[in-house]
Amino acid sequence: MSSRFASLPHRRAIIDRRTLAEALDAIEGSDRTKLRQAATKALKAALIAGRAEIEARLIAHPSRGLEIAASQAFLIDQILRLLYDFTTQRLYPLSNPTAAEKLTLVAVGGYGRGEMAPYSDVDIAFLTPWKETPWHEQVVETMLYSLWDLGLKVGQSVRSIDEMVRQSKSDVTIRTALLEGRYVWGEQDLYDEASRRFKAEVQSATERTFIAEKLAERDARHKRMGDTRYVVEPNVKEGKGGLRDLHALFWIGKYVYNVQTASQLVETGLFSRAEYAQFHRADNFLWAVRCHLHAIAGRAEDRLTFDMQRDIAERMRFADRPGKSKVERFMQYYFLQAKAVGNLTGVFLAHLDEKFAARGRRFGLPTLRRRPSKLHGFVLDRGRLALPNDNFLIEKPTRLIEMFVLADRHEMEIHPLAMRAAARDAKLVDDIRRNPEANALFLDLLTSRHNPELALRWMNEAGVFGRFVPDFGRVVAQMQFDMYHHFTVDEHTIHAIGLLSRIEKGELQEDHPLSHAIMKQIASRRVLYVAVLLHDIAKGRGGDHSVLGAEVAMRLCPRLGLTPAETETVAWLVRAHLLMSATAFKRDLSDFKTILDFAEIVQSPERLRLLLTLTVVDIRAVGPGVWNGWKRQLLTDLFEAAEEVLRLGHKQKGRSERVTAKQESVAAALGWDAKAFAKTVKKLPESYWVAEPEDVLAANLRLIAGAGTAPLSIATSVERDRGATLVTIYAADHPGLFYRIAGAISVAGGNIIDARIHTTRDGMALDNFLVQDPLGRPFDDSGQLARLRRAIEDALANRNKLTDRLKAKPPPRPRAEAFDISPAAFIDNHASNRFTVVEVNARDRPALLHQLAHALFQSKVTIHSAHVATYGERAVDTFYVTDLTGDKIDTASRVKALERRLVEAASGEAFREAA
CATH class of the missing domain: 3.30.70.260 (ACT domain)
Structure with missing residues (x-):
């Protein structure tokens, strides 16, 4: 028994290989076709029974993802061993095999790692000493037909050891699959020889190339999957922060240090014990989710769609809480695990970076222009902001905020080990929340004229943001269970701040000409940036998040250093942040009472300017494709009509004059005869000229x-x-x-x-x-x-x-x-x-x-x-x-x-x- 499955409880309840082998031995006859069919029938019954047992265990213990994944691989191992023995001993026995007629069955890819979801592909490699013989062809073909008859989706290859070495050198996908190769059955010495040659001829002295290729592959996959771990229908396997990211870390660790299990990454120094615990927790949870996905779908399915989210939350025994449904709690936990995967990736790559630093540029990171050697006690490590010692943040906790301010101000990356220290020491910000210096630094970052989105996202990844602003911490990784919002609340908010910054700088002037223009007229930039930060901060509490968010603003703004007048304006903006979109998209803007009612609530041109800009970034930050030209026109129409009312007072001035002006403009555009135009005008009511x-x-x-x-x-x-x-x-x-x-x-x-x-x-x-x-x-x-x-x-x-x-x-x-x-x-x-x-x-x-x-x-x-x-x-x-x-x-x-x-x-x- 492979030590990989030694800890599985009650293995024989999944499949009893000894009993099944006796049943296969008892099959009588000499017709190979009938023998294969009878054996396949017995194996299929065992496969169905084994899957049913594993599914029952998944229902009984819905969070034991790694155990269930290992159970699936164990089941397939036993099926393959029995099939191999039956094929080589009963169907195509060799009385006197030559040295060339050896065969080894190797599990590769995820199956080689000993982890499978219920409907994962069965990836196997048949290894031969030299060129494939007729006996090899017969055995492989017969086994594959049997596996297909079992309903398994098989990925297979037949290679000699020389071919394996040659193809592994030229193709990183093959190299990765074979890196996780695991002996299943057949000639053990052949497997040992293949393993020795793979390490000596493929792995040796190619670590840096392999790492670079895997990181490039990861980046391409992230781009293909949306390049954020906070999409509301994530792909559990391929998405950012998903299982494939964890696998990439393990592959790199195995390639560089020859580790056999993820726990050995601690011994290499790539992870601390606490970080490995995070790795294991995320791995276990994501495998549980993936196994539930397959079980519910009845097929291979890795996308966590809305309908699946509800079912899995139920199966994994999440419960409703006031203001937050079970599915929202489940998805929040999912995104917290995805976030942990991202943090672990940064730390892992930082260690590798140090190992290979002398041999070239950093992995996947741009070369930055040189900076001063010190910044307020921080140091620079090849262009990245780093800490001079491990206790640097502990000595002065305001540095937990200052680090991100400096990174933004000087447009530097933060060293992953500094991020690791920030995550470790994040709890220290609890004591400096009311510190004037810390709050001033945070407000500087929030309203930065550089790239506040990037620095705030780093601060959020480190867990500092949510601890410094606990109300924000409550919405970290919180999804909104609907098909409108594409991101979690924290990601939506940080993205909205980034959009506001880009509009202000003119980078989105073509899409948002009005918002860009009025930003220059806004009296208090910080009111607007704080309002964007707080507009959704009370989601998930039950009740109206706009009203509850305004209450948060009244508490938080004075702490950040805003004046009473600024605090009142922020609270009003948060309370009214849905007003403008609701009016523009759901009401008739040609009905003057709509404009009057809206203007009566807004009350001042300054509030109108602030509200328009907040509305624009809120809508656009919902996700791709949500903002369009029609929404821009409606908001512009409402803004201009309300601005006129606020400027001239609550009376409709010059309606008939505006209608006349429109008619004259249209007549000029058409170039019609005045008599013909007047005849047409008579047919149309005045309301038509106002509306269009x-x-x-x-x-x-x-x-x-x-x-x-x-x-x-x-x-x-x-x-x-x-x-x-x-x-x-x-x-x-x-x-x-x-x-x-x-x-x-x-x-x-x-x-x-x-x-x-x-x-x-x-x-x-x-x-x-x-x-x-x-x-x-x-x-x-x-x-x-x-x-x-x-x-x-x-x-x-x-x-x-x-x-x-x-x-x-x-x-x-x-x-x-x-x-x-x-x-x-x-x-x-x-x-x-x-x-x-x-x-x-x-x-x-x-x-x-x-x-x-x-x-x-x-x-x-x-x-x-x-x-x-x-x-x-x-x-x-x-x-x-x-x-x-x-x-x-x-x-x-x-x-x-x-x-x-x-x-x-x-x-x-x-x-x-x-x-």
Whole structure:
């Protein structure tokens, strides 16, 4: 028995090789095919029973990841040994084998390390002394067919020892797989010879090259997987901070020091005992998660998707806590382990760096220009900020903050051993939280004009950030269980600070021209930076995180050295940090009461400038693809309208003058005859001229002029700046027009992000829709646009049943089912002077807007505008409506009936029944 599996409890309950060998020996007959089939059948039964036993152990002890992984490898070992013996002794026995007819079966890769998930590949190598003989071919082919019949996914190679050495030298992947080679069965002396030659001819004097290749391979993998360990659906095996990162450390340690187990890394000095304990804890936990993933999926699966997260949190016995669900607690622990893996990697590479320092440049690190030899007592080690002695931070704990300030100020890296010391001594900041010098240093770093994001991330990795600001420590590694936020709360916050810095420096001026411009007008930079730090700091506590976060701000800001006025402004920004996006994306900005209500809350131009910039970085830091031109335009429109109100007072000045100015500008752009233009103007209500921007007005009027007496005209225009396609429909107005168009756009594969609905004075509908593809890009492919036109024409002509076509469409986010979202409808008669505002929250799915619009049609309601906001799996659709006579819907019975009908539509029940 391999010592690797000696500690496994009750091994025979997994598989009893002796009993099974006797059963295989008892198989009678001389037909090789029938013998192989009978043996395979017996082995398959043993494999199924063994897997069932291991699965039962996983359920009973859900956190014993390494034990379960070793159990899987042990099971495969016994199956392979039995199959090897049966094949070589019963099917192809050799009465007098020659020296060339030797064969060894070697486990390689993860299987060689003795770690497998339930559906991991079985990676094996058949080793021969010299060239492959006919007997080798027969044995290998027969074994492979049997393994495939067992349902195993096999990665295999057949090599002579010479071929193994030659290929290992030229291919780092083969070299890595064979580095973990482990004898399974066959000729032991052949394996020993291969192992000796591998060390002497492949490993010897190539350590530095191997390390460089493995680090380059790791960096490429990280880039491919998103280059952050804080993505909310991480890959447990390949992702940053995952199992492959731990494996890379072990491979390098084994290659350089010939260690056989991870625990031996302590003896080499690469890890302290405490660090090995961290390594082991992370390794054990990640293996447990991976084994649960395979078990639930019933196949090889390494991506920790939202639906899997819920199931694994349940299986691993995490419990709900106030303000934090079991799945959020499970994922927070996951990210803490991923963070530990990152810290261990830094320490590990620092030691290797020291070992190979005299022989060249540092691994994967740029050459930096020379610096002064000392900085406030810190020293420089080849361009990196380092400590002069091991007690340097203990002697003066404020240095725990100063170290990161100096690294940022002088644009230096921090030596991994200094990071190791900071992590070890992080608890010392508990005593200096109220130290004025420490707080001033922290505020300097937060508001740095260099690269505060990088230094704050290092501070967070070392555990100093969360201890110095304990409220921040509560959100470290905390995920938000939804499909909108891409990162953990701490990573989102640090990224937002980095975006703010880049906007201020003009690096993102093209994407954020308004934010960059107003940064120069902001009276207190530090108010804005502190507000960005604190805007999500109270997530996971239960209750409204904006309100709770404002309370944190009132406590923390004075400690950081902010004035009472600055503290009050930070608290207000944190409390209101969702106000601007909610108003811009869910309300009709052409309704002047929307602007008045917003301005009444904001109260000052300075607060408006601060709030816009905070809103921009908050949205953009959510993740890639969330920010777009359409959101930029809406926020800009709201900012400009509110700024005018705040500057001129709460009166709508010059509405008619603005309408006249717009009309004159559009007339000039069109170059029409004044009489013809005036005739068209008469058809359109004043509200239309207020609601639409000038470029849309001009495009609409061209469409009207070209339509003549046609019953339907459709125009499309790709609006790159808005990140969407403008679809305009000019048709005879009739009830139900909007819901039919919405359904047709959905059938064609488009997502409506905004809709403005106008009725001309001669009874025509003029509707403007902004449409994106399912990935949030403009709907611009010629085939897509042709399909869109055809779908709208068919829907308005009632040529086919919309419901059937919509039902056939797949959901845009199949994993959205992992989230519990109860549909809700809110009806507000105070948000507008002219309209009833209806807001519906529901799980996003195909044709939701169509179904809600149909419910409004059935309720005899007229839609004047629609605004669509999507937050991952959650959709928020807002409608400005009146009854058929143009009045608000304000009777209690009608409001209740409308709410009920909308909730039914949002749930999809009526749609499924109709389909």
